[in-house]
Amino acid sequence: MSTGPVVRLMAVCGYLVLLSPLAVVALLSVSSGAFLTFPPPGFSLRWFTALAGNADILSAARNSAVLAVLVTLIALLAGFPAATAIARERVPGWVVLLLSAPLLLPTLVIGLALLMTLQPYGLVATWPGLVLAHIVVVLPFVVRVMVSALQALTADMEEAAATLGAAPLRAFLRITLPLAMPGVLAAATLAFLVSFDETVISLFLVGPRLTTLPVALFHYTESRTDPLVAALAVSLVAISIGVIALVDRLVGFTRTVGHVE
Amino acid sequence: MNGATSTRRLSGWLLAAPALGLLALAFLWPMLTLARMSLNETSDTGAMIEAWSLSTYARLAADSFNWRLTLDSLSLSAFAATTAVILGYPMALFLFRTRSRFRTLLTIMAVAPLLVSGTARVIGWLAILGDHGLINSVLISVGLPTVPLINNLAGVRIGLTESVMPYTILALLAGFGRLDARLEEAAATLGARPMRAFWRVTFPLTIPAVSAGWLLAFALSISAFITPHLMGGGRVFVLATEIYDAATQTLDWPAAAALSIYALVLLLILMAAHAAVTRRLTP
Numbered sequence: 001m002s003t004g005p006v007v008r009l010m011a012v013c014g015y016l017v018l019l020s021p022l023a024v025v026a027l028l029s030v031s032s033g034a035f036l037t038f039p040p041p042g043f044s045l046r047w048f049t050a051l052a053g054n055a056d057i058l059s060a061a062r063n064s065a066v067l068a069v070l071v072t073l074i075a076l077l078a079g080f081p082a083a084t085a086i087a088r089e090r091v092p093g094w095v096v097l098l099l100s101a102p103l104l105l106p107t108l109v110i111g112l113a114l115l116m117t118l119q120p121y122g123l124v125a126t127w128p129g130l131v132l133a134h135i136v137v138v139l140p141f142v143v144r145v146m147v148s149a150l151q152a153l154t155a156d157m158e159e160a161a162a163t164l165g166a167a168p169l170r171a172f173l174r175i176t177l178p179l180a181m182p183g184v185l186a187a188a189t190l191a192f193l194v195s196f197d198e199t200v201i202s203l204f205l206v207g208p209r210l211t212t213l214p215v216a217l218f219h220y221t222e223s224r225t226d227p228l229v230a231a232l233a234v235s236l237v238a239i240s241i242g243v244i245a246l247v248d249r250l251v252g253f254t255r256t257v258g259h260v261e
Numbered sequence: 262m263n264g265a266t267s268t269r270r271l272s273g274w275l276l277a278a279p280a281l282g283l284l285a286l287a288f289l290w291p292m293l294t295l296a297r298m299s300l301n302e303t304s305d306t307g308a309m310i311e312a313w314s315l316s317t318y319a320r321l322a323a324d325s326f327n328w329r330l331t332l333d334s335l336s337l338s339a340f341a342a343t344t345a346v347i348l349g350y351p352m353a354l355f356l357f358r359t360r361s362r363f364r365t366l367l368t369i370m371a372v373a374p375l376l377v378s379g380t381a382r383v384i385g386w387l388a389i390l391g392d393h394g395l396i397n398s399v400l401i402s403v404g405l406p407t408v409p410l411i412n413n414l415a416g417v418r419i420g421l422t423e424s425v426m427p428y429t430i431l432a433l434l435a436g437f438g439r440l441d442a443r444l445e446e447a448a449a450t451l452g453a454r455p456m457r458a459f460w461r462v463t464f465p466l467t468i469p470a471v472s473a474g475w476l477l478a479f480a481l482s483i484s485a486f487i488t489p490h491l492m493g494g495g496r497v498f499v500l501a502t503e504i505y506d507a508a509t510q511t512l513d514w515p516a517a518a519a520l521s522i523y524a525l526v527l528l529l530i531l532m533a534a535h536a537a538v539t540r541r542l543t544p
Contacts, residue, residue: 004455006351006455007354007358010351011351011352011354014426015370015371017422018352018370018371019374020385021386021389021423022373022385024388025381025384028388036384036387036388036391036394038389038391038394039398077279081275081277081279082280085272085276088273090272090273090276091274095277098289099281099284101288102288106486106524106528107486108484108501108504108521109504109521109524110288110291112295112508112521113292113521114287114291116294116518117290117294132286133287135287136284139283199378199487200487204508217378218487221380221383222491230384233385236378237376244376
């Protein structure tokens with residue numbers, strides 16, 4: 001059945017509301033003006049140049065990248081075995097519930113709870129504190145994606161390998177792991193992006209000496225409104241798209257995620 | 262037989278142990294700490310006093326400001342959820358039905374904002390709605406007076422609606438699964454005009470999807486912090502901004518914790534109410 005003109009017109013309106021802020025951010029990031037005014041007085045790359053020369057933002061960007069890599073690695077190491085246990089139905093239902101519970105709560109509440117817990121131990125604005133905080137929201141995503149990917153594989157293959165005389169570890173390394181690889185990469189990509197973009201929890205746990213890029217963007221937006229924030233926002237989006245494109249090139253991310261859905 | 266089962270069980274626990282340990286340390290323990298903190302008291306000088314009492318809850322309940330805050334948060338979230346469903350419904354219906362070869366691209370565009378940090382989208386709205394933004398520039402150029410659209414409730418409403426739209430669209434799309442185009446075609450064959458066919462056949466079938474999409478949007482709106490904080494410019498007060506201010510500005514941790522617990526209970530009640538209503542509506 002085709003879609004009627006009314007539905008199509010209303011859908012266009014929806015897309016306009018949804019995408020106009022992104023389009024405007026992209027346009028103003030190349031503004032030559034000193035403020036976020038519309039229309040921009042002219043076009044230049046001056047704000048990207050300013051971004052590249054801003055030491056605070058560069059160090060925040062480096063922190064965010066290191067943090068996202070650390071969190072992704074830890075979440076994969078802890079999440080893969082847990083997902084295996086869930087996919088093979090070896091743990092009771094409440095474990096599954098606990099492993100997805102952090103996604104049901106407001107990040108503001110999780111951030112506050114972590115602040116109250118970590119401060120007495122002097123772990124606020126430290127690497128261990130930030131890594132733990134990001135694990136809370138990244139691990140549930142990793143487990144969810146990995147469970148879907150592993151459920152698609154049948155236990156038959158591993159059993160066949162065992163019947164043919166392979167030891168469990170060998171069956172895992174030679175059969176299960178290669179077959180689960182697209183799922184692992186999809187989970188890793190998602191983990192990196194969630195950590196790299198995480199704002200609200202980090203807001204409670206950063207300090208002047210250790211901050212992340214989304215928090216720097218947040219505080220900059222609070223105090224000033226020049227096109228530097230637009231250039232920074234565009235850079236963040238470009239990094240996300242770059243990561244997805246890279247993974248898509250390697251294994252076909254859209255195919256993997258479509259498969260997971 | 263029994264031995265095999267218990268071996269399976271044990272291996273399951275061993276496999277899940279690292280993930281469970283991490284969440285116990287970084288999630289369960291902090292949530293318990295938060296609940297414990299809400300039972301402490303705050304002295305008149307603002308210092309925290311260790312206690313096991315409900316006096317912080319009593320103090321918050323006695324302040325009429327907090328009841329206003331609750332009503333404002335609820336009505337703002339209801340507005341954002343309703344508008345997001347109204348705007349997202351035609352998009353989801355279009356994406357569900359279209360045979361266009363751009364369908365995948367259009368679906369990705371509908372959820373693309375999820376990959377963009379909330380702050381980036383707020384910056385876009387500031388540039389559209391600000392005093393020198395897109396809308397006011399157009400108004401000035403045609404000789405009309407400008408309208409204040411940021412640092413007030415209007416701006417928060419617009420920004421919040423947009424920020425929950427991708428989730429609403431996904432929930433609607435997932436719920437449209439049971440929609441059968443042949444039913445509308447049958448209605449058309451029997452002489453129903455398109456509008457009538459939609460309201461009498463299509464829409465009733467999608468009520469569960471609308472209901473699920475609305476609840477998701479509502480829960481996300483009431484949990485949202487970045488949009489109300491940045492678009493409200495410190496002049497729009499909702500539960501989330503109040504929790505943040507109590508935790509980071511006035512440093513009244515028992516109050517911040519008690520407000521958090523209150524917000525969580527509010528969310529739970531609403532979800533239970535929604536489940537009860539849905540059960541009654543669906544035969």
